[in-house]
Amino acid sequence: MGRVTTAETAAGTEASPELREEYAELVDEVARHQVAYHQKDRPLITDAEYDQLVHRLRKIEAEHPELASADSPTQQVGGAPSEAFAPVDHLRRMYSLEDLFSPSELRTWYDRAVASLEKQRPGEQPRWLLELKIDGLAISLLYRHGELVRAATRGDGTTGEDVTHNVRTIGDIPHRLSGTNHPEELEVRGEIFMPSEAFEAFNQTLIDAGKTPLANPRNAAAGSIRQKDPAKTAQRPLSMFVHGLGARSGLEPTSQHDAYETLAAWGLPVSPYTAIVDTFDEIQDYLDSYEQKRHDLLHDIDGVVIKVDDFAQQRSLGHTSRVPRWAAAYKYAPEEVTTRLLDIREHVGRTGRVTPYAVLKKVKVAGSEVQRATLHNQEVVKAKGVLIGDDVMIRKAGDVIPEVLGPVLPSREGREDELQEYIFPETCPACETQLAPGKAGDVDYRCPNAESCPAQLSERVAHIGSRGALDIESLGYEAALALTNPGLRRPAAEELIDREATQASGTPVTLGSEGLSAQIPVLRTEANLFDLSPADVKDVYVWREVRQAGEPTGKWAPSLYFWTKPQWDRDGSVKKPSEPTANTLQLFEELYKAKAQPLWRVLVALSIRHVGPTASRALSSAYGSMEKIRAADEQELAGIDGVGPVIAASIREWFRVDWHCRLVEQWAAAGVRMEDEVDEDTPRTLEGVTVVVTGSLKGYSRDESKEAIITRGGRAAGSVSKKTDFVVAGANAGTKLAKAEQFGLPVLDEEQFNDLLNNGPEKWKRADD
Template sequence: MSTTDIDEGPDRTGDPEFERARARVEELAPEITAHRRRYYEDAAPTVSDSQFDELMHELIDLETRYPELKKNDSPTEQVGTFSEAFAPVTHLEKMLSLQDVFSLEEVQTWADRITAEVPGERYLCEVKIDGLAVDLVYENGRLTRAATRGDGVTGEDVTANVRTIAAVPQRLAAADGFPVPSLLEVRGEVYFPTADFERLNESQVAAGKAPFANPRNAAAGSLRQKDAAKTAERPLSFIAHGLGVLQGFEPDSQSHSYAALDAWGLPVSPYWRVVPTIDEAFAYIEEFGGKRHKLVHEIDGIVIKIDDFGVQRRLGATSRTPRWAVAFKFPPEEVNTRLLDIKVSIGRTGRATPYAVLDPVRVAGSEVEFATLHNADQVKAKGVLIGDIVVVRKAGDVIPEIVAPVAAARTGDETEFAMPERCPECDSVLAPAAEGDIDLRCPNARSCPGQLRERLAFATGRSCFDVDRMGYIACAALVQPLEPAEPVLTDEGGVFDLKMDELLPIRVVVRDPDSGLPKIDEKTGEQKVVTPFARQPDKKTGEILPRKNAEEMLQNLEAAKSQPLWRVVNALSIRHVGPVSAQALAEHFRDLDRIAEADEEEMAAVDGVGPTIAAAIKDWFAVDWHRDIVERWRAAGVRMQDEAPDPSEALPQTLEGVTIVITGGIDGYTREGAAAAVKARGGKSSSSVSKKTGAVVAGDKPGSKYDKAVQLGVTVVQGEDFDRLLEHGLGEFSSQSEESGDGNEPE
């Protein structure tokens, strides 16, 4: 008997009540699944929330009374199990990326190339969901595995988490003309419905956590929870958009496969359309460009595919992308809104940065309240006045910026911005750090709460100690509490000495992580205030208990003490020192005391450091309270040395003497991690491309460095081949380049 069949229990043969219960359970399970699908995927529920709850409660009651009727894939069993970590899994068939294009002319060029080979082919158009790509495997109709895209070959096993997503069926249903295949590999996107996103961020802030930047990040963060029960708390959904390995059924086209997926119970997009000409594909792009924020999920473009599978196979694919599909990416959006004010935030190095405070407006799928203006000179250069109607753009759909004022809309009531003379955080006099500097800085480096808040957020962030649960709100709470009157931390030296009894009384104003400005509660018009570390007092005893995230934060701080030396160096917020130079210093000296004691000439000679960074390091360690931070961290047990590498464990030096430039995102690696991997193989990681560059690794959304590599004839290695480059070196890629011309243009 299958593990998902009805469990054997007492022999109730002939019991009419049991038989009625059995029949009702078999009716309720698919009905509830169908209602969930209509709600999450079609945005067209046929029952109210209360009616749905009644059906669910009826099923729970029946399964409680008759446990033998409860199946493992029941709608009531959606939480899954706790997962300690995500194991690597190999996809049955490689998951390719799509070729991105940014203009209709590029789409036309792609279509012309297709029609030259196979004229008269139909196109399937669909919206490009801004979610997280996943790969599902069904064996004999049952979901057996789910994995993230990973590097296209290997992904993360997130089966337990995906099982909590209501839209993903645990078992496929057969239908006329669509027998359930013996093996099915499904590709699709996990996404966060836009209607739920704002509610999620409100709950994040209320819990003392930083809000997610966008629905895509929320989906990725939710799916990668180590505890599947936490994933189950998020209203994630799923849409299938492709097939990998398939046995037992053979569709002849993309549209035919979508009909099959729908028949089996897998959700497919309601927006796809087959068109006979590329002109109609252009019309589809225009139509959904106007609808992009009215759909149930965020989209960032339109995908156009050749519909016929036979033609798809004939056209084939490069090592990176299929030739039979292209993704048109929407350009950055521009909207008009009112510039309510210009305020100034203070960064971790004391830099005073003007920020535009905007009448909230939705741009590129998210609400924007602030936009950076960089410095007073740029405010003047753009000619913006407080009170202007301004054009706001999200460059790359990420960073909001003011493009220009709408001068024709001025009434005469607008006012010029004047850079403040004093720090808005501590009232110190602002001044350039050196003669000729454009930026003004707050000189009160130690005591300025704005600088300390930003330094603390940086030091505990991903590129430094990487302390999970210690987000921006927590950092602000430790430095700028409403209560108690005195801050818990007066500099970052005490961060590893925090105690729970210090945290529980803290109340703090919620601040925007981009601008540092207080958030305003829309209902009250007052600043938003939270207790980030304590739960509400017990109603009976009045006892104040810690939030779980506060307990986890202290645990993670303890674990962070063992981070490698380069992260400690980076966390010191020494001007000009970033992850690359921090790694270079740690690798060369292997001891923080040796770095502090080294002379400028020795430091400057370290590859990746140079005289400017060396001088900044000497200046930093010359300050008494800076050295005090190091000593407090040392006393708390923070790692101050790296062990010398064991020659017997050294990786093969496949890139010895080779300079590698990395551009764009590489699955499975942070930017710092990719650079470290190159160095571990004997190579040098550089940030600039020249004729001496050995290779440019082009990951997701490569920048201008890719273009320069093509221009200079430098070998280009696609991001999915990065691990192969590390393992085997540059030889095979260089030879490929020589055999195929310059070897730098993607096929």
């Protein structure tokens, strides 16, 4: 995505169309990475790259608050809870932490906290509790009278996932607290992790069994807690350390450190690495010490958490809408290691963008092995000066995909003949169509063969199944690839073996120079997705590497993807016929249910450029049907709050393409919902009214309050301005409430919000006048 660097406009000036386009793309991009990290436990970029995206997003919103929406990832803590587990509300909100990346940022934060405390509590100097930032999964444990009654993930901070049954399998976590005088109710916050040594041992058992090893300890912990079968969680070597308290009744320790001593006495696991210090220099010494020995600890870390220890002082400092002012996370600089750049290849994305990426000699960095790194575009490759065959420095901040910093120039000596300059392809690596810039001046090249390019089709089909679109279980990237391009990973003929013949003879038997004949993909266009049946995918096979004693052999064999392999008797008769796998049956059940998804999700699934959840909700609310959206002119679309000229132009351009129109028509013919049901019982009481909801409401989740406003014709805004009509303030309302009071806006509680929804704004406007 091209970043706008010339639009660093001062607050108060109108955002340019280019900046609006950048902002819309950023919102969708950051939201996608939040889902990948928090809900799917499959991060797509490094922590450092993600932090840069969020930093840019916050900068734009600070300079242009009119662009900020309720959908913005900056308005959320963590990620929305997964629908695979029952939602559960925390008794007290779980906050995120402000991230600090340099000693100067740490000093600024420290001085601000000390100055603020001095202003509110003159003469008091804070003591600081320091603890390692565990790279795991945040958890909240609820004890009543000493009994563990519930465990929940952080989710969006207000609502998490109920994972009680899985957490009960972790030996470190007591089902009943030891000792006496337990509180009537106690929320204990902590981090579940997989110890480093246990992770290595567990991965080795997977390799020995011929299974794919887990990516890193953080993903291992998160994935283990989200197992649907607690017995599988019980097989994982998980641990937990406590790092805080939530709601409590009957327990009032004076400090965080005192609380830890009490919790430890009750049998809860407390980190052995905490420290109490008094000065900034002591904080810095602690940071330096653990940065040097970060790989010699019980668990992976990505930094240090710094907290004011005294609870009364914490309360005085308070919170913003997202983070506490009394705590922050100092992130260590990303690690750097050297490895060999084996190749540079290209990835073709959903919109046709062709992105080079580095193929690396496998190397372990920050606790996990990596083999790929993004290179963004051909200009970045040139700027870094890397050659294929170079030894390169890579940097990694705790996730799976590292960043290539540049070549190790001294290692080139005597190896010049082995090195090769990277030449960006002139044609698409997936379909051989001539590449071209998306628009004049773009450094990113795109494949214009959107309809037939198999790589773009695979990405679009996977996007249809994603949580942000139609949310189709079992339609991930691997399934999309099997449907659209099953031969993509077809190895060379000499690497192919006939598995059955090999098993019978005991030695590898090749499939012949031709191997199996090339497959015709089941899907040549996503238009046919909802017309498929299990019978249509019966013969789809993919290529999998054969392993012996858990080790790869370099030989590949075909394997049915959607159906089971038939079993034969010795006389040649069928003992057990091939049948759809459980995942395949689930896929088709989910495809059927997806037809009834609301219109806004269908719009997202169509992969219209710039049209993400925010714009889709605005469009579906304004028009209610695909037919009306399709008929609207560009000016009319641009006038919709949440759409604007860039998105409006993209929509009109999309519907001018014949195959796009056929796609919509075929989905409609297959029964996909193209019109939202009008609830005649819901009055349009908020036409033209802008409402901002801040804090936690008892009767509404964040999405439910937004839907309640939108379905009544109102605008659910994410930021407060002078044009805001009403602000609804729930528990823990933050800076938005302060801003509403500053502007003299009407502020409603939840009961008054219900009255506004049911009866409209007249009563409150008269009261305000």
